[in-house]
Amino acid sequence: MADETNPIPAGQVPPKAPTDLIPLSLTEPDRRRGVLSLLVALVLGAALGGVVGLIGGQTAGLVTAGVVVLLLLLLAWASARRTLWLRGGTTVVARTIGSKSVDLRAADRLELLVTDVRGIRTVGMLVGHKSTSINVALAMYSGTGGRELGILVLRKLADALAGSENPAGLVFSQLLVAQLRAEAKGEAAPERPLFRLGSLAPTGKLAQRLRPEAITRFVASLD
Incomplete structure (x- = not known):
């Protein structure tokens, strides 16, 4: 029987498989x-x-x-x-020693997690499905400045959350869209939604989760 495969000629590098991995990181390796x-x-x-x-x-x-x-x-x-990626625009992938992933469209847990360590307040989105959960840091603030995820990443996260089966996904999507609008207007960090929402959490606690009701009311109050 004739071989119907198409062998790669000698000396030619095989094409790489297409990938769609976007880093979800606020800090660079140090x-x-x-x-x-x-x-x-x-x-x-x-x-x-x-x-x-x-x-x-x-x-x-x-x-x-x-x-x-x-x-x-x-x-x-x-x-x-530990590294985080957004794969295919919808799935958050975390790797440490092994790897785990959560599809934002099927996430049954969506919560806002605020951590305060040595004066640095990190606002993260805790996403989970069944027994798997991943914390995605959205912004990190110290004083009146800090770091935030880039425009492209926030836009893709917002799009994925808007299509989530979880009703909370739409609320988080609207929150990220409001963050993008504030950045487009050139507003200072203390005026942006993630900074303001993170400031609602009481100080003195290492990590705390904001109630979904509080997030819904906050998003509804945004222009």
Whole structure:
């Protein structure tokens, strides 16, 4: 039987499969953070190993130090590997050691999550389907400035949420559209919806979720 396949000629690079992955990241990779993580792991490992060594002997101290350093480096490595993408304009994909994904159109959980760490307030959208959940950071503010996801990403997220089976999807879509309008008008960060909505969360808590009712009322009050 004749071979009906079309082999690629020698020396020719096969075409790449088409991809549609848009990064969902507010920060760029920082090598200094990796160096700092290494130094912290070494210092803590040495300190704990020294304490155990005084009690249980040199061998016990060395083993403890090695285990602590290894665990801390593993945690830092996993955190550094965490990346988020928007695939196909509708699916959020998260990768750490493994990977997981949530289709925004089928998400049964949509919540706004606000974290406050060392004066940096992050406004995120927690999306979930069944037992899988992913937190997508939409904006990060410190004082009266900060960083936000780009126009293209917000536009695609808004479009995907507008087609969600979850009624809350339309509310979040309208929120992101209002954010885009504020940015197009050149409004300062404190006047933009995500900043204002994040400011509604009480201070002093590491992480908190805003009630859907509060988000709905806030979106309804926007021009």
